[in-house]
Amino acid sequence: MTSNNTVGNGPRPESRRRAVRFIVLLGVISLLGDITYEGARSVTGPFLGALGASAAAVGFVSGLGELVGYGLRLVSGYLSDRTGNYWTIALTGYVVNLLAVPALALAGRWEIAAALIVAERVGKAIRKPARDAMLSHAASEVGRGWGFGLHEAMDQTGAVLGPLIVSAVLFFGGGYRSSFAILLIPALMAICVLATARFLYPNPRDMEVTSPAPSTGSLPRVFWLYLAAVALVAAGYADYPLIAYHFHKAAVVRPDWIPVLYAVAMGVDAIAALVFGRLYDRSGLVVLAGAAVISALFAPLVFLGGAGLAWAGVALWGIGMGAQESIMRAAIADIAPSDRRGTAYGVFNAGFGVFWFAGSALMGLLYDISIASLVAFSVAAQIASIPLLLRVARREQAA
Numbered sequence: 001m002t003s004n005n006t007v008g009n010g011p012r013p014e015s016r017r018r019a020v021r022f023i024v025l026l027g028v029i030s031l032l033g034d035i036t037y038e039g040a041r042s043v044t045g046p047f048l049g050a051l052g053a054s055a056a057a058v059g060f061v062s063g064l065g066e067l068v069g070y071g072l073r074l075v076s077g078y079l080s081d082r083t084g085n086y087w088t089i090a091l092t093g094y095v096v097n098l099l100a101v102p103a104l105a106l107a108g109r110w111e112i113a114a115a116l117i118v119a120e121r122v123g124k125a126i127r128k129p130a131r132d133a134m135l136s137h138a139a140s141e142v143g144r145g146w147g148f149g150l151h152e153a154m155d156q157t158g159a160v161l162g163p164l165i166v167s168a169v170l171f172f173g174g175g176y177r178s179s180f181a182i183l184l185i186p187a188l189m190a191i192c193v194l195a196t197a198r199f200l201y202p203n204p205r206d207m208e209v210t211s212p213a214p215s216t217g218s219l220p221r222v223f224w225l226y227l228a229a230v231a232l233v234a235a236g237y238a239d240y241p242l243i244a245y246h247f248h249k250a251a252v253v254r255p256d257w258i259p260v261l262y263a264v265a266m267g268v269d270a271i272a273a274l275v276f277g278r279l280y281d282r283s284g285l286v287v288l289a290g291a292a293v294i295s296a297l298f299a300p301l302v303f304l305g306g307a308g309l310a311w312a313g314v315a316l317w318g319i320g321m322g323a324q325e326s327i328m329r330a331a332i333a334d335i336a337p338s339d340r341r342g343t344a345y346g347v348f349n350a351g352f353g354v355f356w357f358a359g360s361a362l363m364g365l366l367y368d369i370s371i372a373s374l375v376a377f378s379v380a381a382q383i384a385s386i387p388l389l390l391r392v393a394r395r396e397q398a399a
Contacts, residue, residue: 015141015207016141016142018141018207019138019139019140019141019142019147019207020138020141020142022138022197022200022201022204022207023135023138023139023142023147023150023151024150024154025193025196025197025200025201026131026134026135026138026151026197027150027151027153027154027155028154028190028193029094029190029193029194029197030151030154030155030158031154031155031157031158031161032158032186032187032189032190032193033094033097033098033155033158033186033187033190034155034156034157034158034159034161034162035158035161035162035165035183035186036098036101036102036162036183036186036187036190037097037098037101037120037124037162038158038159038162038163039101039161039162039163039165039166039179039183040101040104040120040162040166040179040180040183042162042163042166042167042262043166043170043176043179044062044104044113044117045058045062046176047104047113047176048061048110048113048114048117050176051107051108051109051110051113052109052110053110053113053114057110057114061114061117061118062117064118065117065118065120065121066121066353066356066357067353067354067357068118068121068122068125069121069122069124069125069353070125070349070350070352070353070354070356070357071125071350071353071354072122072125072126072350073125073128073129073345073346073349073350073353074346074347074349074350075346076089076093076125076126076127076128076129076130076342076346077129077130077133077342077343077344077345077346077347077349078342078343078346079342080129080130080133080342080343080346081133081339081340081341081342081343086130086131086133086134086204086342087130087134087198087202089126089127089130090127090130090131090134090194091127091194091195091198092126092127093123093124093125093126093127093128093130093131094123094127094190094191094194095123095191096119096120096122096123096126097120097122097123097124097126097127098123098187098190098191099187100116100117100119100120100123101116101120101180101183101184101187102180102181102183102184102187103116103180104116104117104176104177104180105177105178105180105181125349128345128349129342129343129345129346129349130342132329132332132341132345133341133342133345134204134205135147135148135151135204135329136148136329136330136332136333136341137204137205137206137207137208137338138204138207139151139330139333140207140208140333141207143277143278143281144280144281144330144331144333144334145276145277145278145279145280145281145326145327145330146274146277146278146281147277147330148273148277148325148326148327148329148330149273149274149275149276149277149278149280149322149326149330150273150274150277152269152270152273152274152277152322152325152326153270153271153273153274154270155270155325156266156267156269156270156273156322156325157270158186159266159269160263160266160267160270162183162186163262163263164263165179165182165183166179166183169182205338208338218340219336219340219343219344219347220335220336220337222335222392222395222396223332223335223336223344223347225388225391225392225395226285226331226332226335226388226389226392227347227348227351227352228388229385229388229389229392230328230348230351230352230385231351231352231355232355232381232382232384232385232388233292233324233381233382233385234352234353234355234356234359235355235356235358235359235362235381236296236299236359236377236378236379236380236381236382236385237295237320237324237356237359237378237382238298238299238302238303238317238360238363238374238378239356239360240262240265240317242360242363242364242367243302243303243314243317244258244261244262245367246302246303246367246371247261247302247310252306252307252310253307253310261310261311261314262314264311264314264315264318265314265315265317265318265321266318267318268314268315268318268319268322269318269319269321269322269325270322271322272318272319272320272321272322272323272326273322273323273325273326274322274326275322276288276291276322276323276326276327277326277327277330280326280327280330280331284393284396284397285327285331285389285390285392285393285396286389286390286393287323287327288323288327288328288331288389289385289386289389289390289393291319291320291323291324291327292320292382292383292385292386292389293383293386294316294319294320295316295317295319295320295323295382296378296379296382296383297313297316297379298313298314298316298317298320299313299374299375299378299379300313300375300379301313301316302314302317303371303374303375304371304372304375328348328352329345332344332345332348334396335396359381362377363377363378
């Protein structure tokens with residue numbers, strides 16, 4: 001695969017160090033960003049409820065935010081490639097994404113809070129394809145699996161810290177508004193680091209090791225085959241709110257342990273991203289097929305087992321998330337031409353989000369009918385992705 005070839009080409013030590021510094025800078029931005037919005041997302045449901053929103057409204061707002069957020073990535077990715085203004089688009093998205101969170105402290109009605117929650121997702125949609133495209137250029141210096149894995153590990157460190165910070169604020173007597181207000185600090189820090197990265201690395205595309213593949217104006221066929229495989233993984237991957245709902249309803253663990261289990265999953269995610277990223281650079285997409293086999297086991301453990309199996313299931317869930325966030329993004333950079341990479345990330349994220357949303361909605365319905373049917377669907381969808389992933393891996397190795 002391309003990632004293996006770029007590592008073997010042996011880039012100059014100085015250019016490698018420069019690329020690593022850029023990846024770390026983007027990782028710091030993501031760490032601070034995840035502290036901000038993952039911290040907020042851990043309590044937005046109860047906050048909306050405190051403002052008078054119904055359970056149906058909370059579910060609708062959450063689903064709408066994810067659907068709009070993923071769908072808009074298709075547009076922002078296309079604009080990134082069309083205009084070449086990756087930094088401008090990324091900066092705009094980050095400002096909207098991050099500042100919508102502390103603004104929640106000023107929301108007096110649940111409708112206003114809902115609009116800000118959706119705005120936060122919109123901001124993420126705007127900046128993510130442009131950010132990933134820039135990251136892919138630097139990652140070519142160190143191995144794309146490792147580069148994306150390192151970024152994901154730093155990202156998930158923030159996802160662990162954010163909810164813990166909010167939990168500490170609540171523990172010491174602060175309210176939801178105080179929690180949102182405190183998150184202004186990491187939000188402003190992230191924007192400052194982003195501006196610094198823009199100043200130090202104005203042209204990340206210059207870090208690309210391999211010569212750009214000639215673009216035909218469209219994405220290659222193997223990309224669509226890869227997207228089909230990933231869509232099956234997304235459809236079968238239960239979101240953590242559904243898992244947490246089950247833990248609470250079935251009294252699998254005490255309510256105060258449910259956020260701890262999520263923090264554990266995020267920690268496992270960070271480690272798995274580094275491990276699977278390195279394995280991807282050595283062996284290619286066959287590693288993602290192996291990760292799908294492992295992660296498919298989480299559903300029977302978390303939905304059919306007791307407390308002990310729940311911990312194991314959540315760990316496997318985190319392993320799957322880490323593999324997805326590192327390998328899936330790295331593979332896009334190896335499949336798509338460099339001048340179409342923003343578009344590729346936009347299409348990929350939009351497709352992934354739509355199938356994740358559809359699969360989550362279906363599993364929510366199946367939960368009320370039969371938990372066993374939910375587990376069967378989750379396992380079957382993920383296992384069905386493996387032949388397609390292996391087919392893509394063979395095509396990429398042949399190329």
